[in-house]
Amino acid sequence: MQMKALFPDVVVNGTNIASADIAAEAQNHEAPRGKPGIAWRKAAHALVVRQLLLQEAARRGIDADPQELEPGRFETEGEALVRGVLEDAIQTAPPSDEETRTLWQADPDKYRAPPLWSVSHILVACDHADDAELERAKTRAQSLAERVSAKPESFGRIARAESDCPSKSRDGLLGQIGPGDTVPEFEAVLRHLGEGEVTPQPIQTRHGWHVIRLDAKAEGAVLPFEIVAPKLRAAMEKRAWGQAVRDFVQGLAASAEIVGVDLSQPL
Incomplete structure (x- = not known):
């Protein structure tokens, strides 16, 4: 009698993600003691997203151009391809002065000098x-x-x-x-x-x-809008970019054939 595998095979558009790769990736994800399945699911989720992005990079003809992250340390080819496809696909407009001021005015008390x-x-x-x-x-x-x-x-x-x-x-x-x-x-x-x-x-x-x-x-004084605005804009741009990436990945997943992982399920 053949024993059932502890974890299912994971396949993305016909490309198999090796169990050994998921096990290695799982060491980068936290999970409650005694519940290795949670770390495995997080790792599998991350590798499925990576595979979707790598496949999209190939479809778009993106070439790997590894960047230097710090002196002597460069991106891997895979990291460069993922960055390249996101740069090619994700376009977000910077927040307007009106949008930034509206956010600040909603709760100016949040933006104070240190106490x-x-x-x-x-x-x-x-x-x-x-x-x-x-x-x-x-x-x-x-x-x-x-x-x-x-x-x-x-x-x-x-x-x-x-x-x-x-x-x-x-x-x-x-x-x-x-x-x-x-x-x-x-x-x-x-x-x-x-x-x-x-x-x-x-x-x-x-x-x-x-x-x-x-x-x-x-208590620190409430900071004027002119002082707060640059950091607010940067935070708003970061949030918008993150949401755009999530939407892009969801779009790739919706049109992909994925076995072994359900990206729509919360981790």
């Missing part, structure tokens, strides 16, 4: 590779957070006595910081704290455990 935060903290440093030390540091930081919560006015005194950061000499004051000035976990907390608020639980970063107080916050 500034005035921040103080108490750091309990530790070696993250040592699980026992990590847990001891967390327990100590939690105790400090509870002490600050019980007596908020004691924050500076506790920082001077307990913090492992040089800022302890300034009562834990880090001064003014903006986006990108600190590690992501620390910054994420600042975006949700109110002025004068202290984190009730210690926050872990690669530096250790932190008890954080947001002393003041200055």
